[in-house]
Amino acid sequence: MDTQRLGPAPADAGPLSPARARVASTLVDLGPRVSLSTLAEHLGGHPNATRQHLEALVDAGHATVSTLPAGGPGRPAQVWSLTASGRRALAADAIDTAYGELVDALAERLADRPDARAEARAIGRAWGQRRRERGLGSVHLLDLLDELGFAPEAHPTDAGTTRLLACPILASARAHPEVICAIHAGLVEGALGPDADVRLVPFAEPGACLLNTR
Numbered sequence: 284m285d286t287q288r289l290g291p292a293p294a295d296a297g298p299l300s301p302a303r304a305r306v307a308s309t310l311v312d313l314g315p316r317v318s319l320s321t322l323a324e325h326l327g328g329h330p331n332a333t334r335q336h337l338e339a340l341v342d343a344g345h346a347t348v349s350t351l352p353a354g355g356p357g358r359p360a361q362v363w364s365l366t367a368s369g370r371r372a373l374a375a376d377a378i379d380t381a382y383g384e385l386v387d388a389l390a391e392r393l394a395d396r397p398d399a400r401a402e403a404r405a406i407g408r409a410w411g412q413r414r415r416e417r418g419l420g421s422v423h424l425l426d427l428l429d430e431l432g433f434a435p436e437a438h439p440t441d442a443g444t445t446r447l448l449a450c451p452i453l454a455s456a457r458a459h460p461e462v463i464c465a466i467h468a469g470l471v472e473g474a475l476g477p478d479a480d481v482r483l484v485p486f487a488e489p490g491a492c493l494l495n496t497r
Contacts, residue, residue, distance in 0.1 A: 290457075290486030291434070291450045299345070299372050306336040307345060307369050315364040316349070322363070337363050345369030386452050390459040403465035410466070411473020424496070427474055433467075438493070446491040460485045464492075471496065 299307060309325050310317055319337070323330040340346035345368050351360045365373075393399050414427060425445070428435040432451035438444035450456050456463040468483035471494060475481065480497055487493040 289489055291448050291453065291491055299376050303336045303340060303345075304373060304376050306333060307340060307365055307373050310346065310363060310365040311370070311373070316362040317364070318360055318362050340365075340369060343368075343372075345372050383452065383455070386455050386463075387458070390455050390462045393462050394459045400461050400465045403462045404469035404472070407466035407469020407471075408473040409469075411470040411475070413473075414470075415474050415476065424471065424474055428471075428494075431470075435494075436491075441495075443495055443497040445494040445496070447494055448491050450492070456485065468494075 306322065306326065309322060313321060313325065319330055319334055322337070323333045326333055337346060337348070341348050341363070345366055347364050347366055348361055349364075351362060393403060396402060425435050428445070428447065432449055433447045434449035436446045436448055438446055452463060456467075464483055464485040468481055471483070472479045472481040475496060482495040484493040484495070
């Protein structure tokens with residue numbers, strides 16, 4: 284079965300798309316008050332594309348734009364600077380990438396073990412139990428799943444089933460479902476408590492995995 288056609292979408296990535304992260308990183312490298320022409324020269328591509336990314340960064344509060352004093356005929360030049368919010372967004376992207384690489388490495392290592400699925404579920408169960416002990420019990424399961432990036436949605440016809448429309452580590456889950464999906468099933472089991480009956484069906488249908496918690 285071609286799982287690429289089934290299952291959830293990736294969860295929202297970090298605060299910046301790869302293209303905007305590259306623009307923001309270049310603003311850091313070039314210093315404050317950088318002109319469009321200078322940015323476009325360093326980034327390559329059409330200046331209009333760079334301008335669109337700059338405008339998006341400004342709209343999000345990740346950059347500021349100011350106008351230089353007029354020095355002659357023509358429109359005054361604009362310059363851009365990255366804000367503290369933009370620097371934090373760049374840092375968050377770097378952390379997300381690092382954790383993604385760590386998850387991949389752990390999944391590859393665990394997948395080689397003969398009891399990979401059982402160990403992965405136990406890891407997820409311990410994770411969920413810690414969340415439950417912090418006050419995120421069964422009443423708040425949908426909040427927990429939403430917080431972690433699964434975009435949960437109640438099944439329209441099955442009261443005991445939740446559709447998971449996104450996955451926070453989809454690439455790893457596709458590569459090693461016996462590990463990642465087992466961890467996620469264990470997470471729900473641990474969050475609900477020791478008597479929980481949890482079944483997670485990965486890549487069950489176009490657009491979703493299915494979580495049954497009867």
